[in-house]
Amino acid sequence: MAARAAGVDKVLASRAEAVRQDNEAEFLADVDPGNQSLLAKQRMLFANLRQFGFAKLSYEQLREQFDQSLVDRYGPSTYAVAVAMAYQIEGIDPVPVRTMLGYTFTRRPDGRWMLVSDTDLDSRLPRGSHQEAWDIGKVLVKREPRVLVVVEQNQTALATSLAAKAASAVKAVSRSWPGGWTGSGVVIALDDKVVRGADYSLPKNAEDALAMATFVYRTLPGEVSGTGERADSYVVINPRNRSKVDARTLAHEFTHVATAPYxxxxxxxxxxxxxxxxxxxxxxxxxxxxxxxxxxxxxxxxxxxxxxxxxxxxxxxxxxxxxxxxxxxxxxxxxxxxxxxxxxxxxxxxxxxxxxxxxxxxxxxxxxxxxxxxxxxxxxxxx
Missing domain, CATH: 1.10.390 (Neutral Protease; domain 2)
Known part of the structure; x- marks a missing residue:
């Protein structure tokens, strides 16, 4: 057990260091080389992560998630584990925050551990504390002072428009919220209907909602409290109503961001x-x-x-x-x-x-x- 934990810790540390050092080969070194679909997805994930500009990034094993069906699929050395990704986006997150992943590993003949799946445990992970913007598809990240906007890879015009609106909204809330607000605004505008804690596939959200502030966790649900300790919020825009979002919409949501720590x-x-x-x-x-x-x-x-x-x-x-x-x-x-x-x-x-x-x-x-x-x-x- 100790040797397995140490081996997987080594893989996780290597992946975090690879992102920090812009080393794609190192990031992919411990991914199943025979799984072309997983390799392509991990290559996309690496490219996405590099755009966010992490001041801090690490991965930590939380607890094993035993599932006999996974052992039957991958073999007797199968190790499925919930993993906390701790990160801090430079200029955005005031403190390090955490999101949850589910990884499945198997041991190679040489004793090293290999990632064979990153989706097997998704249904067991707490709602809203995983499925980040960088997990879903190829993205484009655009920054302004105290603003970070995430859109689909080819949506440059949308990114520019939302960044200008977000900058205006951040300035407005900073100026008018009593006591001031010194935080930052993250705006996620992807085609996917389920991102972070936002679910625009639900009928009550799909038609009317323009955007919602989704919690970012200092500690994950179940670590310290049942709901987790919330540090901040990121705003996720409803893809159906993207054209209706203006600076006032974002000021509304950024007020939720400013008050989330309360x-x-x-x-x-x-x-x-x-x-x-x-x-x-x-x-x-x-x-x-x-x-x-x-x-x-x-x-x-x-x-x-x-x-x-x-x-x-x-x-x-x-x-x-x-x-x-x-x-x-x-x-x-x-x-x-x-x-x-x-x-x-x-x-x-x-x-x-x-x-x-x-x-x-x-x-x-x-x-x-x-x-x-x-x-x-x-x-x-x-x-």
């Missing part, structure tokens, strides 16, 4: 309301919105029909009203209490708002109002 327990109205609030603010290269008119529209069209702030469980059942009402609530907090109070409220809700009682306690502490009280305050302001 935690996951904030109410949906605060999460989406904050992102929509940022989306609607003045932005370079985007037409200014008539916010006074929009505020009046929400107050007259949506607020009278509502009985409360949109709850987490039903938020997306009627997005056409949930988003405006959430924007109105955040707009009220911002105007009445200020941006600093909004951010501290968000941070505490995201960290501790696991129950309605906790959320109400935090709301009263910061605003002197429960969620129900905030809704009544919106009604009163509209009247």
């Amino acid at each position: 935690g996951t327990n904030a109410p949906r109205w605060l999460v989406e309301g904050s992102a929509t609030y940022e989306e609607f603010l003045p932005m370079d290269g985007a037409r200014d919105l008539a916010l006074d008119k929009y505020r009046e529209k929400v107050r007259t069209q949506y607020l009278p029909k509502a009985k409360s702030l949109p709850g987490d469980a039903v938020f997306f059942n009627d997005s056409s009203s949930s988003y405006p009402l959430s924007w109105l609530a955040v707009d009220y907090i911002f105007q009445r209490y200020g941006g600093t109070e909004l951010v501290t409220l968000y941070q505490e809700m995201a960290a501790l708002g696991t129950t309605q009682a906790e959320r109400n306690r935090i709301m009263v502490e910061h605003l002197g109002l429960t969620e129900a009280g905030l809704f009544q305050a919106l009604k009163k302001a509209a009247a």
Whole structure:
């Protein structure tokens, strides 16, 4: 067992070093030479990885995944193992982050270990913590300051357009999010409908969603906690609605990126309301919105029909009203209490708002109002 682990560790270390040193031959040296399909896929993977510019890259064995059918297929020395890929993209990731892979190895006659498959374990890996942009097909990576855009290999014009929009959105969120934001924006716009945590094959996402922020993990699900410790987010664009994405769309998603480190327990109205609030603010290269008119529209069209702030469980059942009402609530907090109070409220809700009682306690502490009280305050302001 120890010799096997050491042998596979040697292969993994060699592959990471090969990417850092731009050595394709070393990267492919321990891939099954008789599997032309796997070789071609690994060659493509190497070319993709080289484009991202990793400041740090390593691979670590996590746990064996025994499967008798794999032993029957590859032979008695078969070793299937979950692997953590730890990386930090230069100028993008504030800390090293992790994604999960599944590799199958067999031992050669000379005692060295050989990669025979990188897909056998895919169905067992945690949803959203694998299938990265570099795994799916040939890509093109374009960079701007604090921006990285990933598109299909021949989509140069799309990459240029998205990079300009992303740069504008990063600047806008950095300028207007209370306390500032110093992070970076990653935008993935591939033809594939399932990338990272985004699944645009689902009917609820396929038609309407423009983009979504998908979590990047400091520790993987199951390592420290069931859901993993989240460090950041990358934005994945719906290939069906790619032409509709503008700088304001990306500002919305980058607000989710900026707030991802806070935690996951904030109410949906605060999460989406904050992102929509940022989306609607003045932005370079985007037409200014008539916010006074929009505020009046929400107050007259949506607020009278509502009985409360949109709850987490039903938020997306009627997005056409949930988003405006959430924007109105955040707009009220911002105007009445200020941006600093909004951010501290968000941070505490995201960290501790696991129950309605906790959320109400935090709301009263910061605003002197429960969620129900905030809704009544919106009604009163509209009247």
